[in-house]
Each structure stands twice: as structure tokens, then as C-alpha cells.
Amino acid sequence: MQLALLMEDVGDELWPVLRDFNMVLDISEVCGMTGDNSSAMEDFRSCLLDTGLLSIPMQGAIYTWHNCSDGHQSLWKKLDRILANDRWLAHWPNSVCLSTSPRTSDHSPLALRGHTSRRLGGVFQFDNYLAKAHGFLDLVQWVWRHDIYGTPMYSITRKLKLLKPLFQAKRKEKGDLSANVAKAIEMST
Template sequence: MNRGLSGGFQHVLDMSEVCGSSADIQLAMTEFRDCILDTGLIHLPVQGERFSWHNCSEGDRSLWKCLDRLIVNEIGQWPCSHYHCLNARTSDHSPLVIRGDTVSHTVSMFRFDNYLTMSSEFTTSVQNIWRHQIAETNMYEVTRKLQL
């Protein structure tokens, strides 16, 4: 099942996600980036305005950041998915709208039938599948191998 995280994480991944003067945010940035990498999460592509938060100040105090984002653990079933960052109207955060595949996807539980282990080819088949490299995140790779 494809699960996603959304919301204001209150941290940026790097300084390209900040426009304006900001306090020292290097430690928080590094921790947030490491968390995303360690968990194998994938950012959905964004279209439209990139900065999703503004401090509502003007002049030298104006600050824009990419604080809101959509992150998923698997994108394989929805490769055309992306989100739009709309203009903020009633908040300092911009609303995010998910767009993409319109095909209905059904979710099924993993099921293993014990009778499969009685086949003389079972162990060899499982070994071959687990040796195969899949160029995706670790979680997607495990999910795909279990499906195979």
C-alpha cells in the first residue's frame, strides 16, 4: 500500500529552499535530510510555486521557505503523481493539491500459501528473486520482491 506524509515539517532540505535571511538552520536541515534518506522516502514532484510558506513580512524581513511537501514511500503504482503548490490566501502556508493518476488501485494483503514450499523449484525461485536488484527505495524493493 502506498502511504504518504504531508504537512508542514518546519524544516528545509537545503538553502535553495529558502529565499530571504534566515537564522542558522544547518543542524535542523541536516537532520531532516538524513531522516528522508534513512527512511527511503521520495518527494513527489512539485509544480507551480515552489515556496509554500511566507512570514508575511515585507522588505528585508520577507522570508519564503519550502516547508510543506508531499513525501511517499513508493511511487511505482502512481508514476505520474505530482502536486501543485497554490497561492496562500488565508494562511502563511500554501495549500497543496495532489494530481496524477486517476486509475483506481486496489490494495490487497500479503498472503503466502504454504503449499508453494513443497515445489522442488521453490527455494531456487526465491533465491533468484532476492538476488535481483531493483533500482528503487529499499522498502519498494522488498515489497516488489514479495509480490514476485
């Protein structure tokens, strides 16, 4: 597919792809009688796996194309979508694809909303001693049981954000690790 060729030029750039792919990923993205080819759907899925592109979660209309027919001839499909690479999703983890009903075209207009909220806490910090703390596994399992909808990368990012303040609280219970290490070194000499 042409998409795979484009990936070679992109490299490490933040990369969203907004377009009519003229193909569904799965038969569940079709409403009505269709003659969609399952091998073409498999090729599309394989292309996305090979390129590492993920669908940005969609809000609004599920189907993005309509054949403008009525009755049993009516056909709706999700042909248009917004995809992004993992660098894009890491930079804008709350990105959403907004889809509205078609007005003047047989395709729904799509818009990309990026939510560029400031990251106040910086990177996710994990200290190994936390894994040995009482209740650590219960805490992680409790957070991981939450259903978060969206791409797998989005789900993991949101779960880590839920864990972050809990780990910070555990870290505060232990005190200032750097100061404690400095005191221990001072006492041992």
C-alpha cells in the same frame, strides 16, 4: 524524528505524507534572510534517506510558507511538501504535488494529484537476447540521455516507459520467441 517511528507501523503499505515539516531540506529552499540550522537540515535529509521517503514533484509555487512581512524582512520557505514511499510511486508514478499561492494562511495549500491511468501493457518485459542485438547499447544510451525531472524513481520509470515500445519492436523483428523455441525443440527430436 517522529517520521522514522511511523515508518515501522506502515510496513508495505502505499504511503504518502502531506504536511508542514517546519524544516527545509537545503538552503536553496529559502528566499530571504534566515537563520536555518544546517545540522537540522542534515537531520531532515538523513531522516528521509532512512525512511526511504521521496519528494513528489511539485508544480506551482516553489515556496510554501511566507512570514507575511514586506521588504528586507520578507522570508519565503519550502516548509510544506508531499513525500511518498517507493510503493506509492510505483503505483502512481505520475503523482504531482500542486502548490498555489497562500490566500488566508501563511502556508500555501497543497493538493496531491495521482493520475491513476490504466496500465495497458502490464509489467516491463526484457528478454536477454535483446542485450546482444545490434544497436542495443546505442538505443538505451539515447533514451537515458533524456532529462526527466522529478524523483529518481520517477525518472527511471519514465525512461523504462520510453524503452518499452522500442524493445517491443525489436522483439517483433525476431518473431514469436515461444513459437520459435517450440519449433526448434520439435525439429531436434
